[in-house]
Amino acid sequence: MAEPEQCAYLCVHQEAVDQVLEDLPPDEHLYDLAELFKIFGDTTRIKILYALRENELCVCDIAQLLSITQTAVSHQLRVLKTNKLVRARKDGKNVFYALADDHVHKILALGMEHIEE
Amino acid sequence: MAEPEQCAYLCVHQEAVDQVLEDLPPDEHLYDLAELFKIFGDTTRIKILYALRENELCVCDIAQLLSITQTAVSHQLRVLKTNKLVRARKDGKNVFYALADDHVHKILALGMEHIEE
DNA sequence: CTTTCATATGAATATCTGTTCATATATTAG
DNA sequence: CTAATATATGAACAGATATTCATATGAAAG
Numbered sequence: 001m002a003e004p005e006q007c008a009y010l011c012v013h014q015e016a017v018d019q020v021l022e023d024l025p026p027d028e029h030l031y032d033l034a035e036l037f038k039i040f041g042d043t044t045r046i047k048i049l050y051a052l053r054e055n056e057l058c059v060c061d062i063a064q065l066l067s068i069t070q071t072a073v074s075h076q077l078r079v080l081k082t083n084k085l086v087r088a089r090k091d092g093k094n095v096f097y098a099l100a101d102d103h104v105h106k107i108l109a110l111g112m113e114h115i116e117e
Numbered sequence: 118m119a120e121p122e123q124c125a126y127l128c129v130h131q132e133a134v135d136q137v138l139e140d141l142p143p144d145e146h147l148y149d150l151a152e153l154f155k156i157f158g159d160t161t162r163i164k165i166l167y168a169l170r171e172n173e174l175c176v177c178d179i180a181q182l183l184s185i186t187q188t189a190v191s192h193q194l195r196v197l198k199t200n201k202l203v204r205a206r207k208d209g210k211n212v213f214y215a216l217a218d219d220h221v222h223k224i225l226a227l228g229m230e231h232i233e234e
Numbered sequence: 235c236t237t238t239c240a241t242a243t244g245a246a247t248a249t250c251t252g253t254t255c256a257t258a259t260a261t262t263a264g
Numbered sequence: 265c266t267a268a269t270a271t272a273t274g275a276a277c278a279g280a281t282a283t284t285c286a287t288a289t290g291a292a293a294g
Contacts, residue, residue, distance in 0.1 A: 038158030044150040060128045093270045103231040114220040210240045
């Protein structure tokens with residue numbers, strides 16, 4: 001009701017729009033949510049996450065397993081770690097990576113469910 | 118065991134790698150999964166999906182609600198529809214969009230859960 | 235049929251992002 | 265210390281993608 005009809009949207013169903021506006025999470029949350037899914041939205045990162053589903057693996061395990069360069073793996077692990085989807089454990093010259101928490105498992109599983117329908 | 122050590126990966130933990138290889142979904146599935154998350158990985162699309170959580174809305178409802186142009190909304194709805202995340206219902210000059218199925222709700226909710234932890 | 239409104243589409247642009255290459259850091263062995 | 269191995273990082277390039285602008289389609293009203 002605070003919105004004058006000064007815009008070009010003449011067909012707006014105001015009641016429906018107003019109701020959505022009430023329940024819509026703050027922009028910042030929606031932005032963060034998109035950022036989260038963006039991390040899952042890359043084939044290399046998905047492969048890495050899937051590889052880490054059961055065991056922790058070191059960087060070159062992942063590189064060999066997925067037939068991608070160590071550098072590419074390192075870059076993507078950094079993204080995954082920054083976004084708290086994996087955690088790192090250092091052991092001598094090796095750094096072992098594992099999924100950060102159960103949310104990651106769940107999101108992967110739910111996504112796969114949707115794919116396979 | 119079929120893998121000779123001809124590559125540069127000297128530190129590989131072969132048992133762990135072999136085990137992961139057994140359980141790893143086919144490349145095509147992993148690719149599709151990444152594609153799915155890619156759709157969720159955009160602020161505009163996330164906002165649209167969230168707007169459609171409760172009610173169906175027509176294109177210009179969404180445009181006004183989110184303060185983005187009709188064209189941008191249309192382009193993104195096309196992406197969402199192509200990937201079966203929303204469905205469309207035509208009513209006269211209007212086209213009303215709604216979430217395609219419950220998977221979409223679930224994926225949004227799970228993602229939000231992770232964000233808010 | 236012509237006009238108006240709602241939506242869709244195509245092309246162009248600007249931004250973002252993933253990989254590669256070269257190199258740096260760090261740890262262990264000799 | 266020096267050499268070798270494992271990982272990380274920075275810069276540059278190439279490919280992808282979201283928005284904008286102009287315009288097309290399609291439906292209802294007059």
